[in-house]
Amino acid sequence: MDVHRTIAQRIRDLRDAKGWSLDTLAERSTVSRSNISLIERGRSSPTAVVLDKLATALGVSLASLFEGTEEPASIELSPHSSxxxxxxxxxxxxxxxxxxxxxxxxxxxxxxxxxxxxxxxxxxxxxxxxxxxxxxxxxxxxxxxxxxxxxxxxxxxxxxxxxxxxxxxxxxxxxxxxxxxxxxxxxxxxxxxxxx
Structure with a gap:
């Protein structure tokens, strides 16, 4: 599992779900637009502090940024984590x-x-x-x-x-x-x- 790709997709999905532009997320998180763009494209390895700012702006926990993207409703998610x-x-x-x-x-x-x-x-x-x-x-x-x-x-x-x-x-x-x-x-x- 590529955790950087997971983080990138999760941030992009959360931002899209809110209908926010990169500029809106940048303003609400105080993380620069260019940095968010690099993170969403998987071209930057953000620090914990940057991820916390993004999670706070998006209204989620830092831990949730490491979760995989949403699965289709037809797929049952496992209650087990190996x-x-x-x-x-x-x-x-x-x-x-x-x-x-x-x-x-x-x-x-x-x-x-x-x-x-x-x-x-x-x-x-x-x-x-x-x-x-x-x-x-x-x-x-x-x-x-x-x-x-x-x-x-x-x-x-x-x-x-x-x-x-x-x-x-x-x-x-x-x-x-x-x-x-x-x-x-x-x-x-x-x-x-x-x-x-």
Whole structure:
């Protein structure tokens, strides 16, 4: 599976579904039109920060950009995800590696495994989103410093942190060893949001 081609197609499909031009997505995401064009043609390897800006503008989670394109309604999507079919992507800026664990069948929950290199940091500056997205991070190995808005936590192996993705978030491995963690994301469908 070519994860860059998957990302390119997914962004193009989401933009087309909204009826947005490249200029509209560029304005809403603060990512340049030329950069979006390169990403959509599979000619650029975007960073995690750029992908987060695009996902926020499109009203989806970052993890959803790694999902395959929509299948015809006649094809039944599998509730099983084998290791060999799970897309893996490496952030070119920080070197962190993310693997989408979730099967292709629709679910409000997505699971992602991350391996974060030592002494590296990624900061997502985006805040409010159209969609309500919640996530929990469970550290399976190592330590991570996570800041959400102006709050900061030092997480050790076994610790878990819950958050709503509505403020800037920073991930920092302050140690000399890689850290691993599991991310569980839940995107509330619009009909659930209106019932709150």
């Amino acid at each position: 290791l060999r079919d799970q897309p893996t992507w490496t952030d070119p800026a920080s070197g962190y590696v993310r693997r989408n664990l979730s099967p292709p069948v629709w679910s409000p929950i997505q699971l992602v495994e991350v391996e974060f290199p030592p002494n590296k940091q990624v900061t997502y500056e985006t805040g409010n989103r159209d969609a309500e997205i919640y996530q929990q991070i469970w550290i399976t190995e190592g330590v991570m410093e996570i800041a959400i808005g102006d709050q900061q936590w030092q997480l050790q192996t076994g610790d878990c942190l819950a958050m709503k993705l509505d403020r800037p978030v920073s991930y920092h491995n302050t140690s000399r060893r890689p850290a691993r963690y599991l991310v569980a994301l839940c995107t509330l469908p619009r009909e659930w949001q209106s019932k709150k």
